[in-house]
Structures are given as C-alpha cells and as structure tokens.
C-alpha cells in the first residue's frame with residue numbers, strides 16, 4: 001500500500017482529499033468531530049516533514065451551488081483549534097482565489113478549500129474539473145475513507161493527474177487494515193452485530209458474513225421484518241414487507257452454515273414514535289396493534305451481551321434501537337458496554353456505520369472499543385467485497 005510514509009513532502013504542497021462531512025447544529029457547531037480528528041495524523045506528519053497542506057472536502061449534499069449552510073468555512077475555527085495553528089480558507093475550490101492561495105502557501109501552513117460539491121462536476125466525476133483541482137498541489141493524498149465509495153472528481157478521477165505522486169493518508173491505511181483484520185484472519189469466536197433501520201441496506205454484507213462469523217446478532221429496526229416473517233405480530237414497527245422471504249432465507253442459510261443466529265426475544269414498545277411515548281415490554285411477535293418496537297428488551301440484552309462478551313472478534317454495524325431518544329437507548333448502550341467488556345478482555349472490536357459511531361460517541365465510549373470507523377456506506381461496500389473507487393484510483 002502506497003502511503004505518505006513513502007514520499008518526501010519537504011518543500012511540496014500536499015493536496016489532501018479529506019472527509020470533513022461532519023454533522024453541524026443550527027448554529028454551525030460541529031456535533032461530532034471524529035472525522036476531523038481522524039485526519040489529523042496525516043496533516044501533522046506532512047507539516048512536520050516541511051510540506052504545505054491544502055485540504056479539500058465536501059460537506060452535505062448541496063443541490064444548488066454555493067449555500068451558506070454547506071460552507072466549509074464553518075469548520076475552520078475548530079480545525080484551527082485541533083491543529084493549534086490558524087487554517088487559511090479559500091472561498092472557492094477552483095478559480096483565481098484558490099489558485100492564488102495555493103501558490104502563496106508556505107511550508108507548515110494549512111489551506112482549506114470551499115465545498116467541492118458546490119460544483120456539480122464533483123459528483124459527476126468531471127475530468128476537466130479534476131484537472132483544475134490537480135493544479136493546486138504537487139502530491140495527491142487520499143485520506144477520505146468515508147467517501148471512498150464515490151467515484152467523484154476529487155476522490156478518484158483526479159488521481160490520473162498524479163501518476164507518480166498519489167498516496168494514501170494514515171486514516172485510509174488504518175481503515176483498510178482494520179477492515180482486513182475483520183474480513184481475513186479474525187480470531188474466533190467472531191460475532192457480527194447488525195442493527196439499524198433496514199435489512200435491505202445490509203443484505204449483501206449479512207450474506208457475506210455468514211461465511212465468516214460464528215455468531216450473527218440481529219437487532220434494531222431490521223429485526224421486526226424477521227419477526228413478521230416468522231408469523232408474529234409487530235404492530236406498527238418498522239417493516240420491509242418485500243423482504244419477508246429474504247429474512248426466512250437468511251435464517252435458513254445461517255442454519256446450513258452452522259452460524260448461531262440470535263434474534264431479539266423481547267422488545268421495548270411505544271405507543272408513538274417519540275421519547276415521551278408510553279412504554280412497555282412485549283415478547284417478540286406479540287406486539288399489540290398500534291404499538292411499535294423501538295428498542296431490544298431486557299431478556300434480549302442479557303442474551304446478546306453474553307455472546308458478545310465471549311467473543312474475540314466483533315463487528316458492530318447499526319444501533320439496537322432508537323438510541324437518539326433517551327428512553328430507547330438502553331439496548332444500544334448495553335451492547336456498547338458488552339463490546340467494551342470483550343475489548344477489555346482482549347477482543348478486537350470494530351464499530352462501523354455513521355449512526356453506530358454516533359451512538360458510541362454519545363456514550364463517550366470511543367476509547368473503549370478497538371476502532372471506530374469513519375465510514376458508513378464506504379465500510380459496508382468494502383466489507384461486501386466491492387472495490388472502492390477511491391482505493392482503486394491510488395492503487396492502479
């Protein structure tokens with residue numbers, strides 16, 4: 001793997017694609033800076049080597065060009081704090097100002113460009129746009145793992161303009177190494193915990209994991225499709241009605257492959273989708289009409305925790321309930337505790353998925369697991385066995 005360790009940055013301008021697509025509140029405060037802190041080692045190493053750093057990223061999904069809400073200028077103060085030095089900002093990612101500022105930048109300085117997605121050419125993978133970006137730096141570094149599944153101008157197309165000067169940053173290398181640890185050579189017992197809202201998002205990953213794991217735990221919103229497929233009553237819980245047969249076939253496949261499939265045995269139910277809803281506990285498949293399951297129940301917590309705590313490798317993708325609401329976060333918190341306990345006993349634990357990472361951050365437990373991936377869709381696609389365009393562009 002070609003990384004920044006194999007290149008000398010002294011006197012050079014590194015053009016680094018990062019993923020600073022961070023969540024902002026209504027006052028433009030960053031509510032989770034994991035993706036920014038994760039990019040710091042690469043930036044610091046290049047500065048230390050005597051290089052200058054030009055950062056480019058997208059933020060959100062702007063549809064109509066420049067928009068205040070999606071301006072990357074909002075991340076400048078926090079980035080400056082994290083780096084302990086003032087970060088320069090260019091109000092555009094191409095054009096005169098960007099070119100000028102990228103020429104004037106000196107050793108040890110950092111310049112952040114405005115949101116790449118203010119140009120539709122970015123997502124289209126436009127070659128001319130990528131070429132314009134490429135003029136801003138001498139070496140191209142891709143450290144944007146969260147966006148590595150996109151074949152965009154700045155993540156993939158641009159690499160062709162740096163045939164001898166394109167490398168992965170440390171974050172990208174760490175993400176790929178950790179994903180490999182899970183996919184190949186995982187210590188046993190290996191347990192995958194799947195949750196979140198939809199089975200359809202994760203079918204391919206589940207099917208692939210059935211060849212690798214000893215235990216497959218399914219919780220969260222996707223579990224109700226399995227309960228319904230077994231003929232249970234699920235009230236108004238999340239359901240993918242067109243995935244009932246698939247749920248049954250996944251159960252069958254797990255059995256054939258000798259995988260221990262664990263599904264919830266009870267669930268915390270609510271009479272509306274709100275934190276202040278009336279609550280109760282129901283057995284799986286016995287949810288009254290007009291009630292919905294929003295978290296795994298106490299018996300399920302015991303069942304899942306025991307398996308998790310006995311594991312030596314853990315992959316966790318997707319929360320066990322609506323953890324954003326305090327009254328329905330107990331299941332996700334209990335599983336996080338079990339993962340932390342297993343990790344403390346020597347297991348390797350990888351947390352992937354935007355919402356799972358947000359849950360672990362909410363519980364202030366990032367330091368209690370082995371690795372929290374900055375990738376949501378990117379990690380899923382990599383684990384499914386797909387080649388990520390951002391990775392391919394550097395490798396070829």
Ligand SMILES: Nc1ncnc2c1ncn2[C@@H]1O[C@H](COP(=O)(O)OP(=O)(O)O)[C@@H](O)[C@H]1O
Pocket residue numbers: 195196197198201220221222238293294295317318319320321322323324352353354355356357376
């Ligand atoms: N029982 C449930 N009913 C409705 N939504 C749920 C339920 N359990 C989990 N969720 C929701 O699923 C969302 C996360 O799903 P997903 O995007 O698949 O996870 P990730 O981003 O970790 O891959 C969270 O917003 C959570 O509130």
Ligand SMILES: O=C(OP(=O)(O)O)[C@H](O)COP(=O)(O)O
Pocket residue numbers: 019021060061146147150353354374375376377378
């Ligand atoms: O947040 C991201 O992905 P994720 O929601 O899968 O974690 C990345 O920044 C990619 O963004 P995109 O899904 O708008 O291309």
